[in-house]
Amino acid sequence: MAAAELGARPLLAGRGIWLPLAVLALAGCAALGLxxxxxxxxxxxxxxxxxLRGEGDALSRTLVLELxxxxxxxxxxxxxxxxxxxxxxxxxxxxxxxxPYVLGLSGGASVGALAAMLAGLGGAxxxxxxxxxxxxxxxxxxxxxxxxxxxxxxxxxLTGVVVAAGWGAVITLMLALSPxxxxxxxxxxLMGDLSYSRTPWPPLALLLIIxxxxxxxxxxxxxxxxxPLQAAALGVNVRPLEWTIYLVASALTAMxxxxxxxxxxxxxxxxxxxRLLLGNDQRLILPACALAGxxxxxxxxxxxxxxxxxxxxxxxxxxxLLGVPTFLYLLYRSR
Amino acid sequence: MLALxxxxxxxxEARADSRCAIDDRDREVCLEAPATRIATLSPGAxxxxxxxxxxxxxxxxxxxxxxxxxxRQVTSVGSHTRVDLEALVSLQPDLVIGWITGNPAExxxxxxxxxxxxxxxxxxxxxxxxxxxxxxxxLAGSEAEGNDVAAEFRAGMDALADEYAAxxxxxxxxxxxxxxxxxxxxxxxIGEVVRLCGxxxxxxxxxxxVPRIDDEAVLAADPEAIVxxxxxxxxxxxxxxxxxxxxxxxxxRDNLFFVPPSLIQRPTPRLLxxxxxxxxxxxxxxxxx
Amino acid sequence: xxRLGLGDLVIDVPGRDDGRALSLGVEPGxxxxxxxxxxxxxxxxxxxxxGLRAPRAGQVLLDGQAxxxxxxxxxxxxxxxxxxxxxxxxxxxxxxxxxxxxxPWLSAWQMEGGEDLRLAETALARLDVDHLxxxxxxxxxxxxxxxxxIATVLTQTPxxxxxxxxxxxLDLHHQTAVMALLAEQAAEGRAVMMCLHDxxxxxxxxxxxxxxxxxxxxxxxxxDAMLETSALERLYGQRLATAEVDGAPVFVPVR
Numbered sequence: 001m002a003a004a005e006l007g008a009r010p011l012l013a014g015r016g017i018w019l020p021l022a023v024l025a026l027a028g029c030a031a032l033g034l035x036x037x038x039x040x041x042x043x044x045x046x047x048x049x050x051x052l053r054g055e056g057d058a059l060s061r062t063l064v065l066e067l068x069x070x071x072x073x074x075x076x077x078x079x080x081x082x083x084x085x086x087x088x089x090x091x092x093x094x095x096x097x098x099x100p101y102v103l104g105l106s107g108g109a110s111v112g113a114l115a116a117m118l119a120g121l122g123g124a125x126x127x128x129x130x131x132x133x134x135x136x137x138x139x140x141x142x143x144x145x146x147x148x149x150x151x152x153x154x155x156x157x158l159t160g161v162v163v164a165a166g167w168g169a170v171i172t173l174m175l176a177l178s179p180x181x182x183x184x185x186x187x188x189x190l191m192g193d194l195s196y197s198r199t200p201w202p203p204l205a206l207l208l209i210i211x212x213x214x215x216x217x218x219x220x221x222x223x224x225x226x227x228p229l230q231a232a233a234l235g236v237n238v239r240p241l242e243w244t245i246y247l248v249a250s251a252l253t254a255m256x257x258x259x260x261x262x263x264x265x266x267x268x269x270x271x272x273x274x275r276l277l278l279g280n281d282q283r284l285i286l287p288a289c290a291l292a293g294x295x296x297x298x299x300x301x302x303x304x305x306x307x308x309x310x311x312x313x314x315x316x317x318x319x320x321l322l323g324v325p326t327f328l329y330l331l332y333r334s335r
Numbered sequence: 336m337l338a339l340x341x342x343x344x345x346x347x348e349a350r351a352d353s354r355c356a357i358d359d360r361d362r363e364v365c366l367e368a369p370a371t372r373i374a375t376l377s378p379g380a381x382x383x384x385x386x387x388x389x390x391x392x393x394x395x396x397x398x399x400x401x402x403x404x405x406x407r408q409v410t411s412v413g414s415h416t417r418v419d420l421e422a423l424v425s426l427q428p429d430l431v432i433g434w435i436t437g438n439p440a441e442x443x444x445x446x447x448x449x450x451x452x453x454x455x456x457x458x459x460x461x462x463x464x465x466x467x468x469x470x471x472x473x474l475a476g477s478e479a480e481g482n483d484v485a486a487e488f489r490a491g492m493d494a495l496a497d498e499y500a501a502x503x504x505x506x507x508x509x510x511x512x513x514x515x516x517x518x519x520x521x522x523x524x525i526g527e528v529v530r531l532c533g534x535x536x537x538x539x540x541x542x543x544x545v546p547r548i549d550d551e552a553v554l555a556a557d558p559e560a561i562v563x564x565x566x567x568x569x570x571x572x573x574x575x576x577x578x579x580x581x582x583x584x585x586x587x588r589d590n591l592f593f594v595p596p597s598l599i600q601r602p603t604p605r606l607l608x609x610x611x612x613x614x615x616x617x618x619x620x621x622x623x624x
Numbered sequence: 625x626x627r628l629g630l631g632d633l634v635i636d637v638p639g640r641d642d643g644r645a646l647s648l649g650v651e652p653g654x655x656x657x658x659x660x661x662x663x664x665x666x667x668x669x670x671x672x673x674x675g676l677r678a679p680r681a682g683q684v685l686l687d688g689q690a691x692x693x694x695x696x697x698x699x700x701x702x703x704x705x706x707x708x709x710x711x712x713x714x715x716x717x718x719x720x721x722x723x724x725x726x727x728p729w730l731s732a733w734q735m736e737g738g739e740d741l742r743l744a745e746t747a748l749a750r751l752d753v754d755h756l757x758x759x760x761x762x763x764x765x766x767x768x769x770x771x772x773x774i775a776t777v778l779t780q781t782p783x784x785x786x787x788x789x790x791x792x793x794l795d796l797h798h799q800t801a802v803m804a805l806l807a808e809q810a811a812e813g814r815a816v817m818m819c820l821h822d823x824x825x826x827x828x829x830x831x832x833x834x835x836x837x838x839x840x841x842x843x844x845x846x847x848d849a850m851l852e853t854s855a856l857e858r859l860y861g862q863r864l865a866t867a868e869v870d871g872a873p874v875f876v877p878v879r
Binding site: 033090094224233280 | 671674675676695696697698699700701704707710715716717720721724727728734735739757780798815819
């Protein structure tokens with residue numbers, strides 16, 4: 001927003017959409033490559049290359065293909081999901097401070113997932129329950145913030161923060177009532193942690209499907225970013241589009257939360273940085289968010305698992321350390 | 336021809352030497368040969384494997400594995416809540432001892448998916464301490480030592496049980512933590528020890544294993560003895576807290592006792608020593624009536 | 625789709641009686657001015673005509689078809705609306721903003737093409753904001769934003785123009801330029817309806833007038849029939865002095 005307020009054009013705007021996407025895709029591949037190369041156990045570059053060619057010794061293969069690769073792919077998918085969810089929320093609210101974490105979607109999804117876990121349910125039920133929690137949170141925040149008047153950024157943020165705090169209290173209550181020996185695991189899970197994630201394929205598939213689904217909606221989202229009345233006057237079916245965005249953002253958040261717990265600020269930082277660089281065409285920003293969010297989380301997770309190895313940090317700590325200053329800066333700049 | 340015979344012999348030996356044990360998730364874990372490289376993913380598991388006579392085979396532990404002292408020299412692979420799988424796999428263990436409620440289920444499943452057998456433990460009772468040692472010894476091929484340790488532990492606990500079988504009941508409050516104030520119920524291992532010593536756990540009927548309570552609940556229960564573990568091996572502050580309530584029977588009779596937490600809060604053979612101390616303290620309380 | 629019909633239309637102004645239902649047609653080539661004091665429902669009327677809010681009774685007809693039965697995209701191709709106040713959205717450049725006027729004309733997978741860009745550039749030049757094309761909207765002055773809003777509708781190329789205070793924030797020169805642009809649109813066969821505060825601009829540029837009274841009463845017709853000093857004085861609750869300047873009547877409030 002800083003550059004925006006000074007009236008400067010985004011650095012790379014108007015260069016078409018394929019060049020920036022190609023650059024981001026390359027960066028994503030580089031980050032994935034790095035995450036495969038480093039870890040608490042050392043795998044030499046030659047050994048890594050051998051593994052990637054389908055050779056190499058059993059230990060290196062296990063380390064790279066069965067431990068690092070699935071985890072890095074999960075990180076990529078979760079980062080992409082959160083960044084796209086954040087970008088959608090921001091368009092919908094025309095507010096760069098919107099983010100699934102800040103607005104309580106992550107909190108709702110966490111409550112849903114924890115409730116399912118406490119009830120002893122697993123797998124798809126946890127995802128469904130997380131989705132229900134995220135959706136309920138969306139309804140609460142947007143229903144209440146809309147109220148009788150109109151959405152204002154401060155009103156919406158305030159509602160989101162209060163709802164998020166409410167979910168925080170529910171989570172604390174659930175933790176207090178859950179068996180004491182499960183507490184440490186649940187707390188770590190709430191911080192956002194990829195070491196618990198299993199197969200990367202469901203979140204990756206969802207990310208791909210949503211990106212394809214959003215492509216034809218891109219221009220409508222651009223028009224929505226000018227406000228609902230203007231969008232309606234230009235032929236957008238505002239209500240159905242708004243609901244689509246709500247549902248999609250809830251689904252993305254729920255999938256991210258069930259894969260890796262609640263990871264903050266990716267949805268805030270990534271779209272913001274990309275807008276500064278690439279302008280505000282959603283047809284470019286949304287796929288760019290998927291790539292850049294994935295890249296960021298892969299790098300953050302690589303840090304989390306190597307910084308003080310063998311002790312492992314939750315990746316949410318790293319993203320929060322990056323995100324909190326960014327968020328405060330944004331809030332400060334936006335009056 | 337000779338080679339064939341030899342390899343055939345080898346296979347036969349492996350089968351003859353294969354060993355199985357039922358873990359605490361009721362699954363049968365079988366090894367083709369005794370484990371030689373064991374990873375223990377909780378401090379309690381480390382202690383039990385050493386007790387089972389297989390300490391020399393432990394190649395990986397987690398943080399706070401401080402007993403026996405030799406365990407401190409073993410490579411750590413993170414904490415029990417978040418294991419560094421890479422470091423663990425690099426050490427190439429052939430048996431991993433997992434803690435059902437302490438380790439992340441997802442990580443234990445990943446380890447199994449990588450082909451490393453996981454033996455899940457969750458010792459919750461006096462008897463299960465002994466059987467866990469026996470089962471671990473079976474998997475590690477150290478039955479001689481492990482069975483002795485288990486037998487000694489059983490005999491010691493049985494002797495205590497006999498000694499205090501007819502003892503007068505003592506209303507006892509066991510304080511497992513101070514802020515927040517926590518006790519244990521009858522299902523808990525410590526609850527079992529209190530019962531064995533002729534104590535009556537005043538919070539034994541609560542439904543949670545480790546219930547959170549407040550001072551008021553303790554005042555209402557008016558225990559005859561207050562027993563506290565503590566942080567590290569010190570707890571003066573925990574017990575002096577109760578002296579502000581002279582009306583409590585336990586305070587009036589000076590029945591405020593300390594039991595080193597590492598001896599009673601961990602489900603390991605050291606529990607025998609902890610139980611002896613607790614029983615003696617309750618006997619002291621009986622003497623002060 | 626270039627004729628706008630109001631069939632026994634009662635707009636929904638909260639807390640006010642129905643008043644007189646509006647039955648009139650805005651024909652191609654006509655320039656209609658809507659006059660009335662503050663809060664009388666001028667903006668509500670335009671939003672109702674654009675299908676952005678439902679009427680209390682009656683219907684809006686596009687070439688005889690009820691507006692409510694048409695798709696939003698279809699409506700947006702026929703009818704453009706210049707808003708009075710703009711919600712400040714996300715940062716966007718002036719050119720991008722003008723280009724969104726092409727939205728109803730493009731399919732979901734289509735990117736804006738050369739023809740769309742040409743329309744936008746022409747519109748920006750016409751409204752004298754082409755030199756600002758690269759600037760962010762949030763950095764523009766009120767008058768520049770107003771002209772950009774009109775340029776956006778020009779890029780939309782509707783057959784029916786609805787304009788809510790199109791001269792807001794504009795200096796005298798640009799006021800005249802915008803009114804001339806709207807008159808030219810009408811001369812090219814499009815229909816125009818606008819809300820105005822300035823009685824004299826209405827007297828000068830409109831050929832039909834719709835007067836909305838605070839109690840819900842309304843009257844409409846050709847300009848010359850409507851410009852009755854006594855009716856206008858009743859409309860605003862304000863005594864007026866009249867004169868004729870440059871061939872048009874001029875109304876000045878009496879102190």
